[in-house]
Amino acid sequence: xxxxxxxxxxxxxxxxxxxxxxxxxxxxxxxxxxxxxxxxxxxxxxxxxxxxxxxxxxxxxxxxxxxxxxxxxxxxxxxxxxxxxxxxxxxxxxxxxxxxxxxxxxxxxxxxxxxxxxxxxxxxxxxxxxxxxxxxxxxxxxxxxxxxxxxxxxxxxxxxxxxxxxxxxxxxxxxxxxxxxxxxxxxxxxxxxxxxxxxxxxxxxxxxxxxxxxxxxxxxxxxxxxxxxxxxxxxxxxxxxxxxxxxxxxxxxxxxxxxxxxxxxxxxxxxxxxxxxxxxxxxxxxxxxxxxxxxxxxxxxxxxxxxxxxxxxxxxxxxxxxxxxxxxxxxxxxxxxxxxxxxxxxxxxxxxxxxxxxxxxxxxxxxxxxxxxxxxxxxxxxxxxxxxxxxxxxxxxxxxxxxxxxxxxxxxxxxxxxxxxxxxxxxxxxxxxxxxxxxxxx
Numbered sequence: 390x391x392x393x394x395x396x397x398x399x400x401x402x403x404x405x406x407x408x409x410x411x412x413x414x415x416x417x418x419x420x421x422x423x424x425x426x427x428x429x430x431x432x433x434x435x436x437x438x439x440x441x442x443x444x445x446x447x448x449x450x451x452x453x454x455x456x457x458x459x460x461x462x463x464x465x466x467x468x469x470x471x472x473x474x475x476x477x478x479x480x481x482x483x484x485x486x487x488x489x490x491x492x493x494x495x496x497x498x499x500x501x502x503x504x505x506x507x508x509x510x511x512x513x514x515x516x517x518x519x520x521x522x523x524x525x526x527x528x529x530x531x532x533x534x535x536x537x538x539x540x541x542x543x544x545x546x547x548x549x550x551x552x553x554x555x556x557x558x559x560x561x562x563x564x565x566x567x568x569x570x571x572x573x574x575x576x577x578x579x580x581x582x583x584x585x586x587x588x589x590x591x592x593x594x595x596x597x598x599x600x601x602x603x604x605x606x607x608x609x610x611x612x613x614x615x616x617x618x619x620x621x622x623x624x625x626x627x628x629x630x631x632x633x634x635x636x637x638x639x640x641x642x643x644x645x646x647x648x649x650x651x652x653x654x655x656x657x658x659x660x661x662x663x664x665x666x667x668x669x670x671x672x673x674x675x676x677x678x679x680x681x682x683x684x685x686x687x688x689x690x691x692x693x694x695x696x697x698x699x700x701x702x703x704x705x706x707x708x709x710x711x712x713x714x715x716x717x718x719x720x721x722x723x724x725x726x727x728x729x730x731x732x733x734x735x736x737x738x739x740x741x742x743x744x745x746x747x748x749x750x751x752x753x754x755x756x757x758x759x760x761x762x763x764x765x766x767x768x769x770x771x772x773x774x775x776x777x778x779x780x781x782x783x784x785x786x787x788x789x790x791x792x793x794x795x796x797x798x799x800x801x802x803x804x805x806x807x808x809x810x811x812x813x814x815x816x817x818x819x820x821x822x823x824x825x826x827x828x829x830x831x
Contacts, residue, residue, distance in 0.1 A: 390413075391413050393427045393430075393431055394427060397427070397431040398434075400435060400438055401437060402438070403438045405444060406444055408443075408447035408451075411448045415448070415455055415550045416451070418550065418553065418554065419455045419549055425557055428557060429557060429561040429563065432557065432558060433561070435563070435566055435569060436565065436566040436569070439568060440566075442613065445571055445610060448568070449571070449572040449576050449579070449614050450576075450579075452551045452554070452573070453580045455549050455550035455551070455576075456526075456544075456547050456548055456549045456580060457580070458579070458580055459497075459529065459547070459580060460582055461495070461530065461533060464495050464534050466493060466537055467493075467585065467674050468497055469494045469496055469585040469586070469587065469669045469670075470496065470497060470498050470581055470583035470586045471485055471486060471589065471665065471669060472498070472500070472574050472578060472586070472587075473510075473590075473591060474570055474574065474589070474597060475504055475507035476591040476627075476633060476741065477506065477507060477508065477629065477741040477742070477745040478632035478633040478634045478635075478637045478642065478741075479507070479633050480513065480633070480643070480645060480646040480658065481589060481662050481665055482510045482540070483513060483642070483643060483646035483699070484662040484666070485662050485665045485666040485669060486498060486540060487538060487695045487696065487698035487699040488666045488690065488695040488698075489673075490536070490537045490538035490695075490698045491694040491698045492666075492685045492686065492689050493670075493675045494537070494675050495533055495534075495537045495583075496533075497529065497530075497533040498541070498581065499540075499543060499547060499548065499577040499581045500514075500542065501542070501543070501552075501555055502555070502556075502755075502762075503753075503755060503762065504555065504558065506595070506742050506748075506754070507595070507597075507745060508745075510540065512639050512753075512754075512762050513639045513640075513642050514540060514643070514706075514708075516640040516643055516718055517640075517643060517703055517709065517712050517713070517718055518708065518709045518712050519709050520703055520706050521706050521708075522540065522542040523542055523544055524541040525544060526546045529581075532702075532705055532706075535705075536702060537698075538702045539705075539706075540702065547577075548576050548577050551572075551577060554569075554573070555573055558573075559755060560757050560759075565597050567603070567607045570597055571607060571611045571614060572614075574611060575611050575614045575618075578620070579615070583620070584620060584621060585620065585621040585622070586615055586620055586621070586622045586623075587622075587668050587669045587672055588608060588624040588625070589624070589625050589661070590608040590626045591604070591626075591627050591628075591629040592604035592626055592627070592628065592820065593629040593630035593741060594630050594631075594740050594741050594743075595631070595740070596629040596741075601821070604820075605626065605821065605823070608626060608823050609823065621672050621673075622672075623822070623823055624822070624823045624824075625661075625664055625665055625668060625819055625821070625822050625823075626820045626822070626823070627661050628816060628818050628820055629741050631744075631774050632741050632744050632770065632773075633655075633657055634654070634657060634658040635655055635769060635770040635771075636768075636769055636770075637744055637745070637748045637768040637769075638753040638765075638768060638788070639764045639765075639766070639767065640717045640718040640720045640767070641767040641788070642767070643713070643718055644716065644718065646658075647699070647713050649662060649690075650690060650695050650696040650699060651690075651693075652690055652691060657818045660818050661818050661819055663686055663687070666686045667679060667682040667683050667686055668682075670682045670685060670686070671824075672824065700713060717765060718764070720764050721765055722767075722788035722790070723763075723765070723790055723791055724788070724789045724792045724794070724795040725786060725787065725789070726786070726787050727783045727784075727785070728785045728787065728802050728806070729781055729782065729783055730772075730782050730784050733780045733808075734777070735775065735808065735810065735811060735812045736775065736776050736784075736806060736807070736808055737807050737808065737809035737812070737813055738813075739770075739773055739774050739805055740804070743801060743805035744768060744770075744805045747787070747798045747799075747805065748768050748798070750797045750798040751763075751766040751767065751787055751788065751789040751795065751798035752789055752790030752794050753766040753767045763789075765788055765790075766788055766789055766790050768785055768787050768788070768798075769785065770784070771783045771784055771785055771786065772806075774812075774813060775813065778808060784802075785802060
């Protein structure tokens with residue numbers, strides 16, 4: 390029988406583990422045969438030594454098959470899934486999933502909670518009063534069939550090994566590994582059963598991938614895993630040097646996503662959402678042309694159909710859809726404070742990762758495995774890169790779980806801002822698109 394300590398040592402020295410060994414690790418950890426401490430040592434070895442493509446594919450398959458593999462082939466609508474590699478203020482899933490459902494696709498999505506400095510779609514959705522994301526495989530499939538839109542957390546019967554490993558990685562600092570990121574994301578995607586998968590791969594200071602080359606390599610790794618499993622997969626690479634939008638947190642990001650679905654909201658969120666949603670429709674085969682896809686996406690927002698689909702999903706998952714009309718979904722923070730500019734000028738840098746850490750300190754994320762998150766905690770930015778500011782003017786508002794956490798978050802947020810005399814050049818948010826199905830190579 391294999392031994393986890395020996396496998397960790399071999400991996401630390403750069404040896405390639407077999408598919409059987411990786412399957413044993415996944416099954417034993419999921420079943421309680423391996424404790425958190427030795428599993429964390431193995432994860433750290435992977436972070437240090439990396440994994441081959443064969444290892445990553447084998448790990449992904451083992452994680453996906455640790456629970457039920459859903460069969461959505463009986464659903465009449467074309468099925469499509471979407472996932473992000475994580476970012477700060479990235480609420481794109483909350484926008485594009487109801488848009489795609491309103492346009493005729495079936496979106497059946499399994500998501501994760503916050504990981505490190507990045508937010509999680511599940512934490513954001515659970516800020517909606519009453520809403521549950523813990524769905525059985527049967528309920529997940531029934532909602533996908535009946536409504537055409539479902540977003541759920543990993544459950545005991547859907548990729549359970551990934552759910553357990555995901556929480557351990559967050560708590561032990563074993564997050565920044567392309568192989569672990571790819572296997573975590575793609576195991577959920579394969580288990581959820583959708584025919585098509587659009588990936589949003591973020592790059593920059595607030596992402597796990599720091600360069601465009603790293604982001605492209607991760608995207609190609611995940612695309613390869615998916616296509617070997619018989620799925621249609623593509624990726625959009627997006628910038629994450631500064632937060633996406635102006636809201637960072639849980640309830641506050643749902644509020645901003647609703648604003649976009651109403652036709653408003655920040656321009657960068659709208660730009661990324663339009664690109665990702667269009668590719669979801671194209672890859673799923675709902676439409677055949679890029680221009681038609683974009684028009685359909687914009688029409689679903691303009692008519693209110695996309696927002697109505699979000700309301701229907703909230704109600705189907707026991708949430709209160711009327712909360713979507715309340716500021717901060719009805720939540721009020723325990724403590725609030727403002728970060729003021731110490732000089733006049735132009736914001737030349739807003740470090741997304743530092744903003745993410747500040748949001749965690751405020752209470753919007755987790756420092757340890759199992760920590761609760763405060764739905765009311767978060768950051769509302771008043772100035773981003775390129776904006777002019779006056780000395781004493783507000784840069785951001787922080788909402789925190791306590792006065793102590795507020796003070797800590799403000800100290801961290803102060804380090805995220807740099808103010809200079811000249812604005813840096815504008816850059817696009819959507820940086821690259823990797824697709825190659827049906828002649829749609831970009």
